[in-house]
Amino acid sequence: MTDKTYYITTAIHYPNGVPHIGHAYEMAGTDAMARFKRLDGYDVRFLTGTDEHGIKMAQTAEAQGMTPKELADKNSAQFQRLAEALNLSNDVFIRTTEERHHKASQAIWNKMLENGDIYEGKYAGWYSVRDEAYYDESELVEGEGGEKLSPQGTAVEWVEEASFFFRLSAFGDRLLKLYEDNPDFIGPASRKNEITSFVKSGLNDLSISRTTFDWGIPVPNIDGHVMYVWVDALTNYLTGVGYPDIESADFKKYWPADVHVIGKDIIRFHAVYWPAFLMSAGIELPKRVFAHGFLTNDGQKMSKSLGNVVDPFEIIDDFGVDPVRFFFLREVNFGNDGDYGREKFILRCNADLANDFGNLAQRSLSMIAKNCEGKVPVPGNLTDDDKELLKACADAIDVGRKAIDRNHVHAAVSAIWDVVGEANRYFANAEPWALKKTDPERMNTVLYVTAEAIRRLAIQAQAIVPDSAAKFLDMLAIEQDKRMFAHVGDDHMIASGTELPAPSPVFQRFDKDA
Numbered sequence: 075m076t077d078k079t080y081y082i083t084t085a086i087h088y089p090n091g092v093p094h095i096g097h098a099y100e101m102a103g104t105d106a107m108a109r110f111k112r113l114d115g116y117d118v119r120f121l122t123g124t125d126e127h128g129i130k131m132a133q134t135a136e137a138q139g140m141t142p143k144e145l146a147d148k149n150s151a152q153f154q155r156l157a158e159a160l161n162l163s164n165d166v167f168i169r170t171t172e173e174r175h176h177k178a179s180q181a182i183w184n185k186m187l188e189n190g191d192i193y194e195g196k197y198a199g200w201y202s203v204r205d206e207a208y209y210d211e212s213e214l215v216e217g218e219g220g221e222k223l224s225p226q227g228t229a230v231e232w233v234e235e236a237s238f239f240f241r242l243s244a245f246g247d248r249l250l251k252l253y254e255d256n257p258d259f260i261g262p263a264s265r266k267n268e269i270t271s272f273v274k275s276g277l278n279d280l281s282i283s284r285t286t287f288d289w290g291i292p293v294p295n296i297d298g299h300v301m302y303v304w305v306d307a308l309t310n311y312l313t314g315v316g317y318p319d320i321e322s323a324d325f326k327k328y329w330p331a332d333v334h335v336i337g338k339d340i341i342r343f344h345a346v347y348w349p350a351f352l353m354s355a356g357i358e359l360p361k362r363v364f365a366h367g368f369l370t371n372d373g374q375k376m377s378k379s380l381g382n383v384v385d386p387f388e389i390i391d392d393f394g395v396d397p398v399r400f401f402f403l404r405e406v407n408f409g410n411d412g413d414y415g416r417e418k419f420i421l422r423c424n425a426d427l428a429n430d431f432g433n434l435a436q437r438s439l440s441m442i443a444k445n446c447e448g449k450v451p452v453p454g455n456l457t458d459d460d461k462e463l464l465k466a467c468a469d470a471i472d473v474g475r476k477a478i479d480r481n482h483v484h485a486a487v488s489a490i491w492d493v494v495g496e497a498n499r500y501f502a503n504a505e506p507w508a509l510k511k512t513d514p515e516r517m518n519t520v521l522y523v524t525a526e527a528i529r530r531l532a533i534q535a536q537a538i539v540p541d542s543a544a545k546f547l548d549m550l551a552i553e554q555d556k557r558m559f560a561h562v563g564d565d566h567m568i569a570s571g572t573e574l575p576a577p578s579p580v581f582q583r584f585d586k587d588a
């Protein structure tokens with residue numbers, strides 16, 4: 075048992091359509107952080123799921139001749155399938171249509187009501203169904219045909235209806251103090267500036283119930299009102315740890331969340347509305363909200379009308395899950411926008427996976443098979459070069475730890491792959507194939523050190539490319555319970571004499587002309 079806990083969440087995705095690579099990207103990045111923390115000895119709770127209420131769902135369902143629940147069931151299943159296809163290690167998959175979530179949402183509503191932050195009124199203003207968001211007139215931009223658009227470029231409509239309001243305007247100072255006292259609450263820093271200036275510009279009270287449709291969670295004790303979808307959506311993070319039972323073991327252990335990982339388009343909901351709801355309800359705030367960037371396809375924004383939306387299932391089928399996870403996390407700075415392109419994908423995976431990591435293992439382990447009777451050789455005295463490489467492998471964990479605590483997944487990946495590069499240079503310079511005749515003892519040492527370096531690096535790579543890293547560890551005959559970060563280091567060096575299975579290639583080389 076460990077007392078180190080870590081609660082991490084993705085956004086919950088709208089199942090109004092099938093998942094795209096933006097969703098896969100967020101899931102893979104969050105999964106890498108969850109796995110990293112588990113490998114580092116934390117008790118991790120990792121939540122993902124689907125956000126099933128709201129007008130967008132209701133309208134899409136109607137257009138497709140189904141009920142909203144049928145649409146939600148159909149597409150939520152696709153998101154669950156994606157979680158499996160991506161080898162996600164989530165502990166919870168939440169659906170907001172579940173009974174437990176209705177209870178949690180009604181409970182937080184009642185708390186905000188009891189604390190005097192909800193009042194009845196009438197909403198008159200702009201709404202974007204696409205964003206499920208209210209916008210102030212001053213935020214709107216003009217479209218090409220002179221029409222009004224949201225700042226995200228989506229259509230807005232004028233709405234007037236009876237509504238309950240949340241007294242968001244009363245929370246401005248408390249929110250600004252939150253950002254000031256907790257400089258890490260919003261990441262990356264650029265998002266913090268955006269949110270701070272939004273709050274400083276003055277907050278309006280927020281309409282939190284709707285009366286013109288019924289696909290939502292009923293407002294407790296009031297007929298005809300359903301909750302604004304974001305009130306219920308954000309509450310999912312509490313549902314996932316047992317709220318409203320705040321005495322439950324899960325809630326006590328995992329709340330407050332360590333980080334909500336989301337995309338840059340929904341930072342306002344997470345860094346303004348969500349902490350205000352929680353402050354009102356008297357619930358501790360999450361420690362951090364981190365917004366990753368958006369993915370494009372060959373430099374173009376993905377959209378259904380352009381027909382260029384990349385299907386994550388298709389690329390996983392084509393390339394395998396680990397190369398897909400690797401490409402996203404290696405190629406794109408988590409926090410910046412990034413681009414997917416087939417050619418770029420192939421170049422990156424061939425260079426870093428097949429050539430660097432794959433070849434190193436294949437070449438060194440084949441030499442062990444051939445020259446050392448398939449057993450981990452006995453090393454001679456270690457030289458400075460040997461020691462330096464092994465130290466670099468162990469030190470990468472510290473670099474990774476710092477990176478993951480800032481949600482810089484790409485930096486944790488670089489920390490590992492920089493040393494994979496070093497290990498390759500070490501192996502090439504040492505020329506063990508030439509030592510075979512001239513200095514077999516030194517050859518044994520080089521092969522031993524290389525195997526040990528692969529062990530150390532593969533343990534870390536389990537966070538990024540779990541299946542492939544496990545194959546490396548299997549080829550080194552590392553026991554299942556010796557694969558944590560605690561086992562990287564001099565106390566757990568690979569044992570000489572261990573019989574190794576015949577090595578086989580772990581990463582495939584892709585042909586860009588195929």
Ligand code: ME8
Pocket residue numbers: 084085086087088089095096097099100125307308309310335336337338339340367368369370376
């Ligand atoms: O916003 N690249 O759901 P969603 C990267 N239900 N990330 C992208 C992306 C892209 N091209 N497109 C979308 C919602 N995302 C709400 C969230 S949370 C309480 C409720 C990201 O299905 C997006 O930023 O529209 C968000 O984090 C996630 O995918 C789900 O988007």
